[in-house]
Amino acid sequence: MINCVMMKEIFDICRFKALAWKYYRENMKTILIFLGVMVVVTFMVVCKFNPFRMEYTSLYTGSNYLDRYYGMFAKIFWGLLGFFLLFAASYSFADFMSGKKSFGALLLPASSFEKLLLAILNSTVVVFLLHVAVFYSVAHVACSYKYTGFKEADKIAVAESWSGFSYPVLTSGAEIVHPKVGNVFSVVDRFSESSAYTREVEDGTGVRKERTVYFTPFVVWNLLIMYWLYFVFVFMWGSITFRKRSALLTILVHGLFFLFLGWLVYRVGTVFWKIPREEAMLYGLYFYNTGELVPLSASWLLLLYIVPLTYVGIIWKKLKNKQV
Amino acid sequence: MMIRMNQLDFSYRKKNVFSGLNLTLSEGHVYGLLGKNGAGKSTLLKLMCGLLFPERGEINVMGYLPSARKPAFLSELFFIPEEIYLPDLKMSAYAELLRPFYPRFDRQMLEEYMEEFEVSLDERMSRMSYGQRKKALICLGLACNTRLLVMDEPTNGLDIPSKSHFRCLIASVATKDRCIIISTHQVRDLDNLIDALVVVEESRILVNVTTDRITEKLVFKNLEEDESALFAEESVKGRWGVVVNENGEDSKLDMELFFNAVLQHPEKIRAIFGNDKVND
Amino acid sequence: MEFKDTQAIYLQIVDWMCDNIVKEKWKSDERIPSVRELGILLEVNPNTVMRAYECLQNQHIIYNKRGLGFFVSEDASVRITERKRTEFIGQVLPEFFRQMKLLGISWEVIHCEFEKLNREEDS
Numbered sequence: 174m175i176n177c178v179m180m181k182e183i184f185d186i187c188r189f190k191a192l193a194w195k196y197y198r199e200n201m202k203t204i205l206i207f208l209g210v211m212v213v214v215t216f217m218v219v220c221k222f223n224p225f226r227m228e229y230t231s232l233y234t235g236s237n238y239l240d241r242y243y244g245m246f247a248k249i250f251w252g253l254l255g256f257f258l259l260f261a262a263s264y265s266f267a268d269f270m271s272g273k274k275s276f277g278a279l280l281l282p283a284s285s286f287e288k289l290l291l292a293i294l295n296s297t298v299v300v301f302l303l304h305v306a307v308f309y310s311v312a313h314v315a316c317s318y319k320y321t322g323f324k325e326a327d328k329i330a331v332a333e334s335w336s337g338f339s340y341p342v343l344t345s346g347a348e349i350v351h352p353k354v355g356n357v358f359s360v361v362d363r364f365s366e367s368s369a370y371t372r373e374v375e376d377g378t379g380v381r382k383e384r385t386v387y388f389t390p391f392v393v394w395n396l397l398i399m400y401w402l403y404f405v406f407v408f409m410w411g412s413i414t415f416r417k418r419s420a421l422l423t424i425l426v427h428g429l430f431f432l433f434l435g436w437l438v439y440r441v442g443t444v445f446w447k448i449p450r451e452e453a454m455l456y457g458l459y460f461y462n463t464g465e466l467v468p469l470s471a472s473w474l475l476l477l478y479i480v481p482l483t484y485v486g487i488i489w490k491k492l493k494n495k496q497v
Numbered sequence: 498m499m500i501r502m503n504q505l506d507f508s509y510r511k512k513n514v515f516s517g518l519n520l521t522l523s524e525g526h527v528y529g530l531l532g533k534n535g536a537g538k539s540t541l542l543k544l545m546c547g548l549l550f551p552e553r554g555e556i557n558v559m560g561y562l563p564s565a566r567k568p569a570f571l572s573e574l575f576f577i578p579e580e581i582y583l584p585d586l587k588m589s590a591y592a593e594l595l596r597p598f599y600p601r602f603d604r605q606m607l608e609e610y611m612e613e614f615e616v617s618l619d620e621r622m623s624r625m626s627y628g629q630r631k632k633a634l635i636c637l638g639l640a641c642n643t644r645l646l647v648m649d650e651p652t653n654g655l656d657i658p659s660k661s662h663f664r665c666l667i668a669s670v671a672t673k674d675r676c677i678i679i680s681t682h683q684v685r686d687l688d689n690l691i692d693a694l695v696v697v698e699e700s701r702i703l704v705n706v707t708t709d710r711i712t713e714k715l716v717f718k719n720l721e722e723d724e725s726a727l728f729a730e731e732s733v734k735g736r737w738g739v740v741v742n743e744n745g746e747d748s749k750l751d752m753e754l755f756f757n758a759v760l761q762h763p764e765k766i767r768a769i770f771g772n773d774k775v776n777d
Numbered sequence: 778m779e780f781k782d783t784q785a786i787y788l789q790i791v792d793w794m795c796d797n798i799v800k801e802k803w804k805s806d807e808r809i810p811s812v813r814e815l816g817i818l819l820e821v822n823p824n825t826v827m828r829a830y831e832c833l834q835n836q837h838i839i840y841n842k843r844g845l846g847f848f849v850s851e852d853a854s855v856r857i858t859e860r861k862r863t864e865f866i867g868q869v870l871p872e873f874f875r876q877m878k879l880l881g882i883s884w885e886v887i888h889c890e891f892e893k894l895n896r897e898e899d900s
Contacts, residue, residue, distance in 0.1 A: 191597035199584040273582035282571035282598040496549045527822055664820035671823050689786055689821040747785040
């Protein structure tokens, strides 16, 4: 790669590409090990929880049972993603913290912004793409390994698992349909306009009411992204704040913060949204009305991006002021 | 003027390392930074590089504020710390990864230096011994052709022939527009390469002067039994010491002797050299 | 190159260069190594080497051709001998005489030893 001639101060695409290339080439071994771990863990989890039981796939959309347990596939996907993101984010600034690597990392002629951006991309986009690739590959492999050769079936019964929740099973002698690997992003459908989320709630006076909330797909996508960004940034903050055991310490510190956040939402909720006290929820995603259908305004939600962005700002500031 | 530090204050863990420190270093020199263990040599180097920030006072390096860490500044600086890190790659690959960041990187020079040091470009650096890795990093640092080169104990871990090669390399890169700062305990390793000395002790700079000026004002020679000296030591050769140069004698600078003299009689040394700054 | 403890480096370099000229390693009007080249060879800071070159230039033992480098003067050998003579008379002799006086050696003894040496060399 040739020299980058134009030395812009904060962001230079040529320099950023060089930074990224250097990072990947230098850490190739670690990345491959991480990838290997992802494959092994994903495979083990998938086999243990077996989301390929036909009942967990998206084929029988007409059946109540299957709809309800539809989310298992998605749950494994998102759960594993969270685990890997946590891991990656907690080590995102490990190089900068202290010791031999830190001098080179801090003195490398690239701007703090570029270094921050690379860390963010690695802990979000890259891990996400790797996870999607690994998960669906493993899913396809496990899928074809376990269930090839079966045919359409129509006999389903209900059984109960050790944790007390019931799930549909095949009766003996029935044949199962060739299972498909599901679509984990259909969680968006779940909360989209066409399928509102309805819950029955008791309001303290013995009267059962129905609360309905609509989320547009745009809203849901943003909430999803925002939530995950926040999650990742919290652990990235931990990576640049704590030298050792950053994940653990981050959780400890944020345990208190989450409580504070909950209290904040509660206060905000009770003051500005006139929500009955006993119904304000921790993550502020559910807003209740008195039976009318209220579409949640998307633009308001985008304000919540301030939270992850504030973290980015704090992380950037910390990186700029890092001393070793 | 390459580096200027003005009224610098710096503390580390409640211990005051520097207070009111002033220092000016110019290009075209190879500086030897001397000081006792714990005097703050490494700290001073890190302050120059922007790895540490002063609590009070200003630092100006090549016109930049080091703590701002601007890429333009960083590309003119190469720091070789005492504890080095090199990735698990071949140097030939690693050099290509670093090349885009240093505008004047010279691949040819890297190959020449590596050959001189007898370090292979195609061996994985994780498999090399400490000395080999150190040599490799020195070659890389020199090949980046930065205006400022800062090294913390570079000859530590180098075998005797390598120390000689190191001297050759430093001699070849010491040009008028470059500044090389070497913090060291092993002055003998760099004897004739250093042309200016900076002595740090007890949170301040005791002296900052060219070697020419030192030999102008001081004499290093065998002394009589009763001759008073700034510093002297008994040896088989007799009494070897340093005195004020009253007769314009020429002698070879003995850096260790000079260092001891500075530590023992800082006020006298200050009186002799005044506020000499190394200026062109 | 090994440098002695007793003499300033640049002077030792001057002596070494003069030796090279006298031994005809560097001939008249021949180009000598540049300041930088010599610095690398001797492992000495180029500034110090420069001082040596300046000293030799002042004594007209070498001269500088702009853009081409330093060259040995035509009459370098003569000048070197002159320089060494001056040094001998100015520095070695006074010390010699001082020792003579200190040890109480008379001029006759010196003359005697000198003759002895000549006879040994002739045979």
